[in-house]
Amino acid sequence: VVCIGCSGNPEVYNELLKNKFDLIIFTGSADKGKIIAKAAAEHLTPTILELGGQNPVIVDKTANLNTAAHNIIFGRLAINGQACIAPEYIMCDKTIYDKLISELQKRFVEFYGQNPETSENLGKIVNTSHTERILKLINNPGNGAKLLHGDIAKCNKEQRFITPML
Numbered sequence: 001v002v003c004i005g006c007s008g009n010p011e012v013y014n015e016l017l018k019n020k021f022d023l024i025i026f027t028g029s030a031d032k033g034k035i036i037a038k039a040a041a042e043h044l045t046p047t048i049l050e051l052g053g054q055n056p057v058i059v060d061k062t063a064n065l066n067t068a069a070h071n072i073i074f075g076r077l078a079i080n081g082q083a084c085i086a087p088e089y090i091m092c093d094k095t096i097y098d099k100l101i102s103e104l105q106k107r108f109v110e111f112y113g114q115n116p117e118t119s120e121n122l123g124k125i126v127n128t129s130h131t132e133r134i135l136k137l138i139n140n141p142g143n144g145a146k147l148l149h150g151d152i153a154k155c156n157k158e159q160r161f162i163t164p165m166l
Contacts, residue, residue, distance in 0.1 A: 020043045055087050
């Protein structure tokens with residue numbers, strides 16, 4: 001069995017997968033998953049591909065907003081949100097929207113302080129290309145998007161630091 005994480009490069013995958021394995025488990029992007037699947041097919045090797053997803057969080061009006069906010073921030077920012085199961089977006093009842101935003105903002109400060117760039121609880125993004133991808137999303141968020149928490153100016157591409165934002 002070989003387990004391959006998402007931080008390697010295709011050349012490493014291709015070289016590694018020239019060997020025969022009983023099972024291949026891969027976690028990462030769809031593009032890299034295709035490389036893994038093609039290489040595995042050469043040996044008819046069973047493959048488990050976990051290609052990440054768009055993980056919604058649904059918060060209805062009966063939710064405990066304190067607990068929901070805590071769990072959302074923890075789930076999103078554990079290992080800097082670089083987990084395939086990290087929440088991607090929130091859908092909530094309009095009647096609790098403002099209260100939920102307030103609770104989320106409190107949790108950011110509770111977890112990472114007023115200056116998250118100095119927090120010992122917040123790491124760096126895994127590599128430069130992922131940092132650039134995230135910064136591109138931040139700088140071009142789409143129609144109607146607005147920043148509710150965080151300071152874009154505190155992001156640092158060279159240090160691979162992305163401040164927590166909502």
